[in-house]
Amino acid sequence: MEYSLELKNVGKKYENFELKNVSMKLPKGMIMGFIGENGAGKTTTIKAILNIITSYEGEIKIFGLDNRKEEAKVKEDIGVVLDDMFFPEIITPNDINDIMKGVFQNWDSKMYNDYLKEFDLLPNKQLKTFSKGMRKKLEIATALSHHPKLLILDEPTSGLDPVARAEVIEIFQSFIENDECSILLSSHITKDLEHIADYITFINHGEIILSETTNELLEKYGVVKCTEEQFQKIEKKDFIKYRKTKYEYEVLVEDKKKFKAKYKVDVVDKVTLDDFMVIMIKGEE
Amino acid sequence: MIGFIKKDIAVMKSNIKILVLLTLLYVAMGIFGDMDISFILPFMVVMVMIQTFSYDSFNNWNAYSLSLPNGRKNSVRAKYITTIIMILIATIITFILSCAISYLTTKSIPIEKIGFTMLGTVFGTILMLVLMYPIIYKLGVEKARIAIFIMVFGLIGVGGLLLSFIDLSVVGKTLSFLEGYIIEILILLGILMVYISYRISLKTFSKKEF
Known part of the structure; x- marks a missing residue:
């Protein structure tokens, strides 16, 4: 089996928290739901995968490549939504289009503008005029518009109304119709994960408690x-x-x-x- | 890296009105006043660029930028390149306006003098950039402001103390052979300072975790 993402004994110590020997494998063409209470280590794990934190122990491979040695190469193929809002609030969706053209080699302006239309987002309005849900949709549109092979999404549906959530989940499902594409999806909305996740990984107090297929978990x-x-x-x-x-x-x-x-x-x-x-x-x- | 430069310019756009107002103030002062404030536009450009660090921090851009290809290196490089480009643009605009004011009014300032003032302004603003950016990367904008304040007064104090022990006429005579190369020296010194400052900032930012 080929994996989009492999973590082997990843650890990181903070004063009040420790990520301990986190290991997991996300096969290509699958969605992995990443669950755990607040402060359990989900965001820290995601930050280690993305090298937002660097001084961690263990090994992380993305598309079979070391995520530190081949960082620039693997990041061309990753789409990211972080837990907190991250675009400067005084820029517009049009600015983001211009910015990302200069960041990703495969940036697809047409795809991005199509998502803006689909999500009813005005391209020339400053982000500070957007609601939390609208900003999340914009972040999702940005994460998808450079044809990534792996989506790493930290609470991507938080702040979305049920209609928008259903719309976004449908987009995620069609994303993995391509067998090369996978999603690591951290969410507190576990109902969504029960519907779309092929695997569930549960983390508690910085330790992986369980990582198995959703069917096995829910049936067994x-x-x-x-x-x-x-x-x-x-x-x-x-x-x-x-x-x-x-x-x-x-x-x-x-x-x-x-x-x-x-x-x-x-x-x-x-x-x-x-x-x-x-x-x-x-x-x- | 172009994307990161575009991001900083997009954030700067919100301050464009202030820069236009300062340009108009400079023109008015040039025509009607006696005080030379030709440094104001390049200086304000650096201040506006420093403001972009606050936006990066406030909007969690720093963490997101690290998830992008070559995010660490490109973030730092873009800040330096954007600032230098903006300083040069602001200086060229000021130079053109100064020449126009000199030509259109009775002040008739020699073009060489305007050129030297501009060169001094570029060097001064570059000095600001090379001192402030590594400190901002280390401490953040708010703490960096205090650190710079302490540093400037410290340097003035140390400088003053040194000057009381050094005979400047001897130093002047010793360095007189450099007199014809002031422009070249300033340019080389500027490039060297920017390079060292950039390396320090990159090293600092590479260790940062968000």
């Missing part, structure tokens, strides 16, 4: 909702974590079928990414 894992008495009967090795709520116990199990067979229960709920994240972060072992 399950949540058992039970009383305290029922919970006491479950062996520790048969669940990953549990969470005690006001009315019941929510128990995350790795294999729904096995659990059903062993404990003779009829209902083990299908896990959602939200359930998974909440129990993994807030739950106890």
